[in-house]
Amino acid sequence: MGIARDGQPKSNRFWWPDQLDLSALRDHDERSNPYYGEDFDYAQAFSQLNLDDVKNDIDKLLTTSQDWWPADFGNYGPFFIRMTWHSAGTYRTLDGRGGAGGGQQRFDPLNSWPDNGNLDKARRLLWPIKQKYGEALSWSDLMVLAGNVALENMGFETYGFAGGRDDDWEPDMVYWGPEVEMLASDRHEKNGKLQRPLGATHMGLIYVNPEGPRGVPDPLGSAKNIRIAFGRMAMNDEETLALIAGGHTFGKMHGAHKPADCVGPEPGAANIEEQGLGWKNKCGKGHSEDTVTSGLEGAWTQAPTRWTILYLQNLLNFEWKQTKSPAGATQWIPTDESLHNSVPDAHVEGKFNPPVMTTADLALKFDPEYRKIAERFLKNPDEYQLAFAKAWYKLTHRDMGPRANYLGKEVPKEKLVWQDPVPVVDHKLISSSDVKNLKAKILQSGLSVPELVRTAWGSAASFRVSDMRGGANGARIALEPQKNWAANDPAALAQTLKQLKNIQENFNDSARGGKKISLADIIVLGGAAAVEKAAKNAGYDFEVPFVPGRTDATQRDTDVKSFNLLKPSADGFRNYFNAKDSYKSPTEMLIDKADQLNLTVPEMTVLIGGMRAMNANAGGSQHGVFTDNPGSLNNDFFVNLLDMSTVWNQSSNDVGVYQGKDRKTGSVKWTATPVDLIFGSNSELRAIAEVYAYDTSKEKFVRDFIKAWNKVMQLDRYEL
Secondary structure, eight states: OEEOTTSOEEOHHHHOTTSOOOGGGTSSOGGGOTTTTTTOOHHHHHHTOOHHHHHHHHHHHHTOOBTTBOOGGGOOHHHHHHHHHHHHTTOOTTTOOOSSTBTGGGSTTGGGOGGGTTHHHHHHHHHHHHHHHGGGSOHHHHHHHHHHHHHHHTTOOOOOOOBOOOBOSSOOOOOOOSOSSTTOOOOBOTTSOBOTTOOSSSTTOSSOOTTSGGGOOOHHHHHHHHHHHHHTTTOOHHHHHHHHHHHTTSOEEOBSSOHHHHBOOOGGGSOGGGTTOOOOBOSTTSSGGGOBSSSOOEESSSOTTSOOSHHHHHHHHSOEEEEEOTTSOEEEEESOGGGTTOEEOSSSTTOEEOOOBOHHHHHHHHSHHHHHHHHHHHHOHHHHHHHHHHHHHHHHHGGGOSGGGOBSTTOOSSOOGGGOOOOOOOSBOOOHHHHHHHHHHHHHTTOOHHHHHHHHHHHHTTOBTTTTBOSSTBOGGGSTTGGGOGGGOHHHHHHHHHHHHHHHHHHHHHOOTTBOOOHHHHHHHHHHHHHHHHHHHTTOOOOOOOOOOOOBOOSTTOOHHHHGGGOOSEEGGGTEEOTTTOSSOHHHHHHHHHHHTTOOHHHHHHHHHHHHHTTOOGGGOOTTOOOSSTTSOOSHHHHHHTOTTEEEEEOSSSTTOEEEEETTTOOEEEEEOHHHHHHHHSHHHHHHHHHHHSGGGHHHHHHHHHHHHHHHHTTTOTTO
8 A cells, every 4th residue: 555645545456556446245244334243233213213194294394384495385305305216316237236225315325426416405394203213224225115104195095015124324336427527428329239138327326418419409319218227217108207297297397597606516526514415506595596407407297296197297288399498498488478377486485487397308298209298198097197106116115025024004005016925925935854855856967066066056046135026035037038158158057946846746645734845945945065075075064054935926927027127147156157248247247246146255255265266157167166176165266376387378269268287397387367366366355365275274275165155045044
């Protein structure tokens, strides 16, 4: 570490920016959590909460205007809806990151994004309620609940609410884009497509620029961006239109003055005396009719605090002309001047204004597909209401994963396909003696250690902690689309599954007392049996833990298009890398995968070594299999990687492949990928690799591997 002139240390990545960043595997340390060590169970605390009391308190707050930040139209409802929307709306399907979980809007950078301007005040308004209910109500749940109560207060019937979002205690490490300035947009590939895995079109925005693509007032161009951005945030055209129309039914935009003339720095850059607030406004009152947020100014409807169909009526029935807000932003007002005094002012009694639309709003009128939906909703208000209710519920709950994570009495009974539903257990679970007998049958079936390990890993490691999708429960590895993912070696997988299904069916047909085993369980059990055999091959007799209770999903309950977004473009644990679909280097994709599996750096390291030793690479590749005894759970990967008798160089024939040659003879001993060699190259990873290469660490290696393996197998067992 060097020391900068200002006394701040410079990180190693300052000096060597291409160095592999392992910090994603160290964030959200338990030591950041104030409940650490108290055996705190948020679900249990939430169960003691009287949800009706909380909602009543929020409802009263909505119309209790504060002098320091007065409510528009006398109701904070629209303000809270925006807070909720922007808390949940960061979610993106391609990597599952973002969303309301964790209450990340409290932290930099989200709390200081331009699109979240003045939402710091919304959270401060809610502080007395959070203070009252304490640990029983997380910030992340409260910010979503406040939006629901706001909708109900203004006459809308919501679809439901689920608690269960734990709070984070430090910022999530998320790649939000390549730009180095807020509101910049440098995130499109040469083919014009939005860079993966991003969802928004500009740095610091939730979705799209409301003034149009890169600020150009082009409604059809805006429609294209909306479709891409909302699509990457899990919404189809109907859900997208319902969300925009329903959300813009309420409240107003704020652009009373030019931001540069009035508004101070965001919370992340504000002075210490501001106490975490930002965007201090020195013009006029600094709030109310002088509020500056987006720079756009005005309300969309004539009744901004009531649920109506006015947004759709205004959008479709009026003609619109381009104008400028007082802040200089491009927006649109009706060409019919008789409508220019139809919207009551939010703060000045007796003053009336025209309804307004943004370029992004007009996109819904000029795009043919969006317009069809808008016209249908206008003719069928009940259908529109339900569509917005369900889309809002999806928006605010999409990152919570399966229904097992949903808490509270307002959870809808309907099973929704985007929740990746799995059946509840309706049979007696197998006993420990059954487990022992089934393991023996699996190993006697002729299935090899690599076949069983690859299948169990492919099933369980589909999990991603960012939105709690995937995992072994449901056995979706036997269904479309997962059974055909290239990383899973479809032809070999089909043969392994066929034999496992036969063992499952024979057991279920012969078992007594209603006992059954699911395919999901037998896949994991097969992996456990294989790891035990591999450990025994290395001279160690260990039992791999197994807890039955998984069930099997159906194809009908699997949204193929949505689930296919979990398809791995890389899985370093199986030495799989698809250069065409990967948006990072092989080693960076390894860290991303380990992060999604909620692994620590040592857990990632020991799993790599064990998977290589057991010959578990995708396609049976021998890259990184640094052992003469494949199928044995030994520490040879680390021993031979660190062996100074081997010299490594890039292969002249295969891109991304390295050859390890004997230093004396020059003969090729091993082949490897960057994912293998990084454990000898990176100083931090090498330090851990050395531990597992010790002569005295052979047993430790096996123990640690089994512990990490079991963690991955149970990532989606929320009931445990």
